[in-house]
Amino acid sequence: MNPVPTAGPTAELPLVVSVDDHVVEPPDVWTSRLPARHRDTGPRVVRATCRTEHVTANTVKYHFGGDGPETDWWVYEDLHKPIPQVVACVGFPRESLTMAPIRYAEMRPGCHDPAARLADMDLNHTEMSLCFPTFPRFCGQAFLEAKDRDLAMLGVRAYNDWMIEEWCGGSGGRLLPLCLIPLWDPVAAAAEVRRNAARGCRAVAFTELPANLGLPSVHDPDRHWDPFFAACDETGTVVCMHIGSSSRMPVTSPDAPEGVRMALTFANAQYSLVDWLMSGVLARFPRLRIAYSEGQIGWMPFVLERVDNIFRHSAAWAGLDPAITELPSSYAAGRVFGCFFEDDFGVLSREAVGIERITFETDYPHQDSTWPRTREILERIAGMVGPEDLHRIARGNALDMLGLV
Structure with missing residues (x-):
């Protein structure tokens, strides 16, 4: 582990543990792992032409076989999905980024090859990465939207096997596994959490706002999600929620420019945290930890203050779960984590945010990635915080969150 630096921006900088990066799955993830009878129906990559249609300022539609260049398409049941350049764009000038598809041959190999990813992490002052x-x-x-649930379950398990065995398996612990669950079945989800925890996985992806996916919310009176939450609580598996994991990004109007949506990407994380703090879930599962990816952190102090004031002044009619017997913010201590790549206000407000809950991301290979400038960013942060706080932000809190210390 990198030592704590001794002083200021010129001190030795801690290597980053990034809690939000992304992997573009290699084309053979499912064709090499699904039973032979499913390999022609499970997720697979085919080559075909694509016409890219900009429907609104915030909506792009891709036409399989349309009048346009050839690209690589993921095909699964009725789904035909190319990979937009902006989600695999490291190495491209920012001014050239578009929503047009990109082929695997055009991507930087670190998008999908673990050895190349480790090399790019070395170039970016990054020791570990959660993808x-x-x-x-x-x-x-x-997989939630698929018609064949049996095949979808096999698809989830195949992804998790690939994630643990191939993407992370040869990395010497530098690539950290983040697994999926069958969102449609909380009992099977709990079993999958335990299966992967036994193999060293301590992070699972979940949706920030389940109701947006047609699923019961975290307020569900029948405790729909309790088997899943109990498995995470028992195994020390962190529930990781990325912006957009509810398949709906906040925007003010259909004709708002893309910049409006980009400015509001934190909002779903804000809504989600209020849900969790006022649902009683964290009170009922005292070891459960949750993490928000790419939501930034500057908004967190007000949410904590607001829910506490509602508890103090309006608990009699606010309809809160009876499990909440303390200030809602008290359930967040050491158990709720935020992450940022660009949030000077959040860094300067770190005591109000809670220094113990701040983590950092490089967002490789997306359009907001700090690659290959992460060291420069750490140097700038080092000018705002002391060495101990810098160490916690860059890596210490992430290691604690994932049970790696």
């Missing part, structure tokens, strides 16, 4: 999926989407929505 969310691309084709299945941030919490496996592609």
